Amino acid sequence: MRIALFVTCLADGLFPQVGQATVRLLERLGHEVTFPQAQTCCGQMHTNTGYLREALPLVRRYVEVFEDCEMVVVPSGSCTGSVRHQHAMVARRFGDEALARRAEAVAARTYELSELLVDVLGLEDVGAYYPHRVTYHPTCHSLRLLRVGDRPLRLLRSVAGIDLVELPDAEVCCGFGGTFAVKNAPVSTAMLADKMRSVLATGAEVCTAGDSSCLMHIGGGLSRLNAGTATVHLAEILASTQDSH
């Protein structure tokens, strides 16, 4: 299949390995990946901070760039959530019903990575190899907005060599919440402390998730503590093989 990649601004600028892993994985599975260079950002940060007017051009950009694509994959639960649940709302807020309908049409073809692999490609075993102890954090947008359920876990369980351990209190928010991490940093930190405690209790070498934003937050905390546990995006684990892990 021909799959367009919306890499997300965070991965583009700070975590390119997430985009690279997504490409490698899908190519290994025999699909063709395109990267429409005109893409920028889904506007989630603006929308969630209340700057809807400023989010509108970003919504428009996403729609224009991707509406001719058969399928779009996004290695981020929160960005997919924004596309699916917020883009049309933003367009309607400013009376652009036509844009709203176009946004809804594109959103229907936009998939978070685990949704694409499991629902569209019908896979659970993607031929990955990752011999490490790993714990999975279900990010709030994936869990509650997209309702990906156990798709990521099914994918992870099929990874050869993996030692998957359950994360205690997995469904509790890590405390990132976008600008919340800065506007309410003390509370965000308190939530981060509890999430790190859960991660460290598993003895895992790696904490994984489908969102770079949460991983940046959890990983930043673990790194500051020199805790010896790293964060790695789900795409990177699934892209990993005997030859490259």
Added chain:
Amino acid sequence: MPYAPRGVGHLRGDQPFPVASRAALADTQLRRNLGKATRTIRAKRAAVVAELPDWEELRAAGQAIKEHTLAHLDSYLEQLESQVTAHGGTVHWARDAHEANRIVTALVRGTGAAEVVKVKSIATDEIGLNEALAAAGITAHETDLAELIVQLGHDRPSHILVPAIHRNRAEIREIFLREMPGVDPGLTDTPAALTEAARLHLRRRFLSARVGISGANFAVAETGTLCVVESEGNGRMCLTLPDTLITVMGIEKVIPSWRDLEVFLQLLPRSSTGERMNPYTSMWTGVTPGDGPQRFHLVLLDNGRTAALADPAGRPALHCIRCSACLNVCPVYERTGGHAYGSVYPGPIGAVLSPQLTGVEDNASLPYASSLCGACYDVCPVRIDIPSILVHLRSRHVEEAARARRVPTAEAVAMAAASWVMASPARYAAALRGGRTGRALRRGGRIRRLPPPLSAWTSVRDAPAPPARTFREWWRLEHGDPDARG
């Protein structure tokens, strides 16, 4: 649409949430009590909800009934008034807190009583009724154990359902010893002993009370029936023994028909205390000769509710049945408690209700007191999409702040700049390349310090060092032309 007035009641805090929450985070007793309380109720709620095969159908019905009711609120309130009146009650309409307090004070004065017994009613806390009565020389005795603890402790409630959760048993014992007349000086601090002390103290009041004041969970328009859901029996005492009963109720609490109670009486107990049914539910219609109060007054309260009604995107906050399930799952509330929100409506529902009642700018920090995790929406028995309303109120704040200021905030400037950059692929790509200069800040592969406002990040977390190449640069190198086949 007028908002709830300033200077009366308890809908506004003295400090914005980020400031107020700091102190709460450091209060270890609050953290322990609240953590234990919310964890316990969460588990109980989950268990009794799992028992019902039709929970989602009940939620759907509850949401639809509330939506429908609000869309026809005027006619249902008129019907309610007509039924209550036909059954011997009197209905009063209060535009705001001041008016409600004036009405209730006049009604109490009219009986000649100098004291009243009260069943917990957040609506009466909202309007500051006790203070207004006190100013008129009337003492209002709270009779819910938690409200009694809060009142004797000269304190404020911190949770909708368990208002004294921030107090431990030793503190409660001290409060009782200090403030409860006739209390046994040998009082221990076991919950059973404390409860017995409260029981004896209040029983005297109940048996001699002439005026009772309550709120209401539901009011049925079709029949004029009011419904109060409780656990301790103080509700039954206040609703049954006095000769005069005054009920203060927000206008959004009306439901269309008797049958609709079947939905809410299943949704509420399981969502609030995590029980199949709460110990006592009382229903009454106007006045019944020979049974209970012979004078009944219903005070309908607006106090900013019509303002919320006028905003279609914010209106669903009025569907709330005050179960507090959202408080009990909220990771923010669990760590800060209710006082940090500054309003008698704290937590997730408070963050969307309080700003709508007062006007967003009077509670501008509340819509941001959330990581938008959505746990609240999952448990709300009437399916209020709290995260979406939070985002909506954030946008109202941004717009209202922009209108009010001549000079935009630094944040607004930054957001506008980011939007401008990201609206153009060329500018965006350039900005990503420019971000690489941040690599200079890295030490040992990480960035430990960033300038304000991002210092809020690095004060507790390392920041990622920008990579040597952005993704799109890598793509260009690997794949040549843009949009090329992989």
Added chain:
Amino acid sequence: MPGDEGGRAEVLARIRTALSTGASAPTRIPRGYRAGTGMATPALIELLTERLHDYGTSVRRCEAGGVAQAVREALAERGARRVVLPPGLTLDGAGPAGVEFLAGDGLSPEALDATDGVITTAALAIAETGTIVLDGGPGQGRRALSLVPDYHLCILHASQIVGIVPQALERLEPGRPCTWISGPSATSDIELDRVQGVHGPRTLEVILAGS
């Protein structure tokens, strides 16, 4: 009341203005939840009994004609001497020895407080939630009678048990003051430790007659 007219007119006007934005609302309420359980009486009896036990409420079973005897036994065990009997409640045969029955009419709250207990019938019971509903019908009396005394002995017949809440509301008559009782009163306000027995009757016992 002077000044009330203004409030009414204005609040209604505000509501109408607020609603003029014309947001849509459902015309049909989806009622896909259970209307009943299809449980037969024996199952209902068993479930109700189990739920009452969960609340710490004792249940005494007897035949339809054995109510008076069950009452005598319950009162004897309790050691109750002065018991309130609401209008419309009669017991077959001789009353329990040493027990004085008081008519509920005219008893002040203080006088009720000085009794040892009250016996009532009920309007119905809900098995799933372990709830007993009183609506002031014959044998139940005004609400104060079943509120103030510390001991409440409630006589139920098996035919009065319904399965779930919707069935109860169907059978109850709106307009009558009613009280739904699900276990003795309780509070969890002190550190979330549940303590039974606050202001309502601290002991609730049920006599369940028939099958």
